[in-house]
Amino acid sequence: MNRIALIGTGLIGGSLGLAIRARHPETEVACFDASGDEAALALARGAATHIAPSAREAASGAELVVLAVPTGAVAEVLREIAPVLAPGTVVTDVASVKGPVVRAAREVLPPQVTFVGGHPMAGAEKGGMAHADALLFENAVYVLTPEAPGEAEGAAQTQGVGYTLPIPPSPFDRCPIPPEALWLVEAAGARAVRMDADRHDAVVASVSHLPQLLAVALVQHAAQTGDDALALAAGGFRDMTRIASSPFGMWGDILGANRDAVLGALDAFARGLGDLRAAVSAGATPDLREAFGQAAGVRDAIPSHSKGFLAPLAEVTLWAEDRVGFLAGVTGALSDAGLNIKDMELLRVREGAGGAFRLAFADGATADAAIGVLRARGLRAERR
Known part of the structure; x- marks a missing residue:
């Protein structure tokens, strides 16, 4: 070009x-x-x-x-x-x-x-x-x-x-x-x-635009509950509401341009939320258990590297030590072995106790080779 x-x-x-x-x-x-x-x-x-x-x-x-x-x-x-x-x-x-x-x-x-x-x-x-x-x-x-x-x-x-x-x-x-x-x-x-353009708009209304509005609503709800609610907000709440910090500058245009699809997603979500409310109100434990199970199954099937559109990469869970230079040592060892990390995500960390990383590789053979390198360094690594 x-x-x-x-x-x-x-x-x-x-x-x-x-x-x-x-x-x-x-x-x-x-x-x-x-x-x-x-x-x-x-x-x-x-x-x-x-x-x-x-x-x-x-x-x-x-x-x-x-x-x-x-x-x-x-x-x-x-x-x-x-x-x-x-x-x-x-x-x-x-x-x-x-x-x-x-x-x-x-x-x-x-x-x-x-x-x-x-x-x-x-x-x-x-x-x-x-x-x-x-x-x-x-x-x-x-x-x-x-x-x-x-x-x-x-x-x-x-x-x-x-x-x-x-x-x-x-x-x-x-x-x-x-x-x-x-x-x-x-x-x-x-x-x-x-x-297709219209199919794209329907999909992103559900997986991008609706979550943005839900994050805003969740933060507003917590703020209305009181300062003590925000003081108790833990990692799960922060993870769910991270995008609430996104500036409105671009979202005003997006929500206006995709209004019909967003309204459809909001209506469908409201119906699903109403079903959950009814189950909680009725004490319908089997219905709630089924909803939790279905959600967990779908969530676990989402390819974390590609937002669901492409075939998944081969993933490895690496348990991390809480020490300076740990990650540099890991990436250096994999680089020396000629193994390329396609994607990386910090799953959880706790000061003094370490945490876990998700490492993604192009294929299963590369992932298995990476596990061999990591275990040779005395680290705990497993296929996800």
Whole structure:
């Protein structure tokens, strides 16, 4: 890729720029951000090669245009850049809602330009270029929502199809994904999954947008209970409500753009919560036991590394000692053995007593080899 345009250099756009420049330093990255300070920081940190004075000028001559702006601003930016896009240009975005964005692109962009909706499934509590990270998308799911040739508003849609899933061919499987979009996913270090735009919106309403609202509601409820409730809030409560710290700036756009799907998820959740309330009220222990069992089974089946979209990695549980340099010794030993950790998560820790890590590897053979290395160092490690 010779030249790309990066419009928006906040956490997501800035992280994409850093990842692209790290893997493809020869690629020219023209950036624009409505905040001159953010664009200047992107240039200073190496996420871009130069700053354009406008979105239109950034997009002019680019082979790939990445819109990393708030969901509500995508349509406006598309209208601005449409006149300067050369035939064959590929345009993509990173918005958390895909249906409205895909429809706006269909209305605004010339037919010789290809639009591919995109949603990298990664983020952080703090935004802005200052918190951008070249490794933000490493091994993350990156959803792409291409449209079939000639697809029109109201055309029949299929459910999302991931590359690794053995699902029979459907019309959606014929949707072409331009190599430029796949290049972007590779440059980000992520893994591409193809989905229909409206199906994507229904899924993220349930697994992303609804949990955000629930986290806000849980914290509000605890605060109303009293200061002593917050003083007793333990790790489980903090884990469930971590995302309540997310800034409203982006969520206002997301919840507005995906209103219908979010309302549907809220209604379905309210019905399920009502069923649990009725079981508690009636003292229906068998019903509650069944609900707990079903939830545990589903939760345990979720691939922790991929948010449920791709085949799971081979995982190892490592019991950790509470001492300085423990983790460095572990990663160093695995590196010396040529074993690459694909993902890592701290499961639990208690001062003075150690804790446990989840280590993920590409396949079972690598995981077994890692266990051998760790046990040779006198550590407790087992397959999950």
